[in-house]
Amino acid sequence: MTDERIWTVRRQDGLLDVALDNMPHGLCMFSAEKKLILCNLSYAQMYDLPVDLTAPGTALEAILDHRAGLGIGPLHTATYFDVVGEAAQKGGRASQNVILQDARVVRITHSSMKDGGYVATHEDITESVRNAEALLAHKQTLEATVTLRTREVEEQARELERLLLQERNINELQRQFVALASHEFRTPLAIIDGAAQRLLRAKGEMPSQFVREKAEQIRSSVLRIVDLMESILAASRMENGAIQIRYEQCPLKAMIETCCHRQSSISKSHRILLNIDSLPEYMEGDKLALEQVFSNLLSNAVKYAPGNPDIHVSGSAEGDVIRVVVQDNGVGIDADDVPKIFQRYFRARTSTGIPGTGIGLHLVKQIVELHQGLIEIESQKGKGTSLIVTLPIRQKTLLQSAELSNVA
Amino acid sequence: MTTILCIDDEAEIRELIVEELAEAGFATLEASNGREGLELLISKWPDIVICDITMPEMDGHQLLAEIQINYPELSNVPFIFLSAMTDKQNIVTGLRAGAADYLTKPIDFEILLAKIEGCVARLGNDIRNDRAF
Numbered sequence: 001m002t003d004e005r006i007w008t009v010r011r012q013d014g015l016l017d018v019a020l021d022n023m024p025h026g027l028c029m030f031s032a033e034k035k036l037i038l039c040n041l042s043y044a045q046m047y048d049l050p051v052d053l054t055a056p057g058t059a060l061e062a063i064l065d066h067r068a069g070l071g072i073g074p075l076h077t078a079t080y081f082d083v084v085g086e087a088a089q090k091g092g093r094a095s096q097n098v099i100l101q102d103a104r105v106v107r108i109t110h111s112s113m114k115d116g117g118y119v120a121t122h123e124d125i126t127e128s129v130r131n132a133e134a135l136l137a138h139k140q141t142l143e144a145t146v147t148l149r150t151r152e153v154e155e156q157a158r159e160l161e162r163l164l165l166q167e168r169n170i171n172e173l174q175r176q177f178v179a180l181a182s183h184e185f186r187t188p189l190a191i192i193d194g195a196a197q198r199l200l201r202a203k204g205e206m207p208s209q210f211v212r213e214k215a216e217q218i219r220s221s222v223l224r225i226v227d228l229m230e231s232i233l234a235a236s237r238m239e240n241g242a243i244q245i246r247y248e249q250c251p252l253k254a255m256i257e258t259c260c261h262r263q264s265s266i267s268k269s270h271r272i273l274l275n276i277d278s279l280p281e282y283m284e285g286d287k288l289a290l291e292q293v294f295s296n297l298l299s300n301a302v303k304y305a306p307g308n309p310d311i312h313v314s315g316s317a318e319g320d321v322i323r324v325v326v327q328d329n330g331v332g333i334d335a336d337d338v339p340k341i342f343q344r345y346f347r348a349r350t351s352t353g354i355p356g357t358g359i360g361l362h363l364v365k366q367i368v369e370l371h372q373g374l375i376e377i378e379s380q381k382g383k384g385t386s387l388i389v390t391l392p393i394r395q396k397t398l399l400q401s402a403e404l405s406n407v408a
Numbered sequence: 409m410t411t412i413l414c415i416d417d418e419a420e421i422r423e424l425i426v427e428e429l430a431e432a433g434f435a436t437l438e439a440s441n442g443r444e445g446l447e448l449l450i451s452k453w454p455d456i457v458i459c460d461i462t463m464p465e466m467d468g469h470q471l472l473a474e475i476q477i478n479y480p481e482l483s484n485v486p487f488i489f490l491s492a493m494t495d496k497q498n499i500v501t502g503l504r505a506g507a508a509d510y511l512t513k514p515i516d517f518e519i520l521l522a523k524i525e526g527c528v529a530r531l532g533n534d535i536r537n538d539r540a541f
Contacts, residue, residue, distance in 0.1 A: 179495045183462060186492035187418060190513035194424035197517045201428075217420055306417075306441075306464040331464075353441075353467040 025123045032116025034060040046106070046122055047072060068101075075099040080108075097125065105129040173345035173358070180347075180357045184228050187355065188221035195221075220266075228357075234292065235344065235359040238366045245286045245370050247395045252283045252290075252322065253315075259294040260313060267302045269309060276315035279322055284395045289367045296360045297326040297387050303354055304385065305330025321373075321390050329384040338379055350381060364389075372396060410528050411435040413454035415445035415471070416490070417463040421513070425458065425490075428517045434524070442466025446474060449482050456527050458520075461491040461498060469498075472505045486527040490515060 020027060026043030030036055036058040044054045047067050052058075067073040074080035079098060086094040095109040107123040195214040202210070253276055260272045301311045305328040312327040333341060337348040342365040345358040364387075368375045373391035412434050416422040419440070426436045437454055439445035441463040449457065461468035468489055475482050486508040491498065494512045502510045509523055 179493065182494060183492040186494070186513045187421070190492060190515065191418070191420045191424065193514035194421060194428075194517070198424060198427060201517065217424075221420075353462055353464045353470075355462050 025121045027121050029119045030060055030117055037117065043122060046124060071101045073101050075101050177345040177357055181232065184355060184357055185225060188224040191221040192218050231359060231363055235363045238363060245289060247284050248287060249282045250285045250287045250290055251281060253279050253281050255287065255291055256294055256313065259291060259298055262295065263298040263302060270302045270311055271309050272311045272313060274313050276313065278317055279315035280317055280393060283322060283391065283393045285371050285391065293364050293367050293389065296364050300360060301326050301328035304328060320394065321392050324389045325386055327384065327386040332381040332383050332385055333379040334381050338377060341377055409435045411437060411454040412524065413437040413439065413445060413448055413457045415439045415442065415457065416460040417441055432521055442468060442471035445471055454485065455531060456524055457485055457487045458490050459487060461489060461493050469501060469505065472507060476506055488523060
């Protein structure tokens with residue numbers, strides 16, 4: 001088909017021009033020499049071609065130069081010509097999406113002609129590409145959101161599970177506590193009841209020594225119940241934050257000595273070896289609460305060291321703090337039980353068979369911490385346990401209130 | 409004379425029970441934990457055992473299990489638990505393991521004596537039956 005023939009057809013039949021110019025896509029036809037044979041209105045509009053550049057015989061290069069000048073040429077010229085090359089090689093049709101410098105996307109379909117020329121349609125697909133891109137972006141965001149939410153939900157589920165387990169453990173510990181506390185109350189009650197029954201069932205005249213002994217048993221058991229009640233109440237008040245710590249000058253040394261004597265008189269099978277000479281006479285703190293700390297540590301040392309009579313109590317002062325160590329050579333604690341030892345109701349495995357409620361050390365820790373102090377434990381299963389209490393000699397709050405009153 | 413072994417880590421409880429038993433005419437043995445109790449069971453062969461549960465070294469459940477597994481010849485000795493543990497689990501465990509009874513603290517001495525006399529009566533029957541064959 002020669003150039004003249006085509007132009008003859010075009011001129012002869014105005015209808016073809018109308019059809020071509022009303023195509024939504026751009027259409028162009030180039031000769032083997034890359035000279036324009038014809039193009040339609042959409043093609044000219046798409047690339048903003050002046051009339052002279054739509055004239056037959058215009059070089060492809062001139063059109064491309066014009067487009068480059070307007071900033072609407074193909075972004076990658078190489079890609080653009082790949083389409084042409086590919087189509088030529090195949091001797092058929094090839095399509096490619098070409099990005100323009102102004103970011104428009106044009107789908108170009110080349111059809112090679114036998115004489116080496118080609119026909120190409122240019123379809124502006126920017127909108128559908130943008131839509132697809134937006135859709136993809138939206139999908140990705142959605143997926144990311146779903147992934148994130150899923151992870152959040154999973155995390156929440158895990159947290160919930162952990163809390164549930166913790167709750168279950170606390171419930172189990174509480175159940176054990178109730179059983180153990182009941183046991184702890186019943187034991188002194190059994191002594192009181194037994195002593196009373198012995199008094200009631202005695203036949204004939206009772207020697208005064210017998211009566212005195214039973215009365216003493218009753219009284220010491222009542223004390224034991226009162227102590228137990230106090231520590232349970234203190235622990236629960238502590239838990240509710242309702243405990244009142246009243247700071248005063250405590251006779252530290254005398255306090256520890258009294259606790260040791262009391263413990264010695266209860267447990268004759270143990271020896272308490274006291275070395276507290278370097279402790280100061282006084283410290284600031286709540287006397288009753290601190291007494292509870294020391295008597296608790298001492299009774300624990302005795303309780304968890306059956307058959308190991310020596311309990312060492314030593315004290316030292318370093319700068320503003322005092323340190324008291326209560327050391328026994330008893331059953332000790334398994335290494336993995338050590339971190340849990342101050343938990344409320346927790347009882348170490350080595351405590352099997354030794355009565356207790358699991359609140360003592362918990363209470364001790366709370367009291368020590370309320371005094372801005374520190375309690376540490378060193379223990380080895382089968383070797384024994386040391387509890388180390390570090391307490392400030394002066395309480396900050398007391399100093400503060402003293403300063404405040406000076407200001408006033 | 410019927411001999412009763414009393415095992416309890418609380419010395420005061422043990423003394424009160426032993427006093428009561430002695431006054432009722434029984435011979436008594438005392439141990440402060442399961443291990444000491446087992447030694448006395450083996451060496452003195454008492455007629456009846458009254459045993460606490462919560463004790464250091466070897467508790468009551470462990471002692472009863474030890475007897476059943478390693479000392480079957482001692483398993484005919486009536487074994488009465490006397491514990492301040494009053495929960496169902498301890499009672500069921502104790503009775504299922506072969507305890508003759510499970511009594512809880514505080515204990516009424518009349519009831520304790522009645523249980524012991526009941527055991528003694530059954531032991532007497534067994535002895536008579538043994539002689540009959």
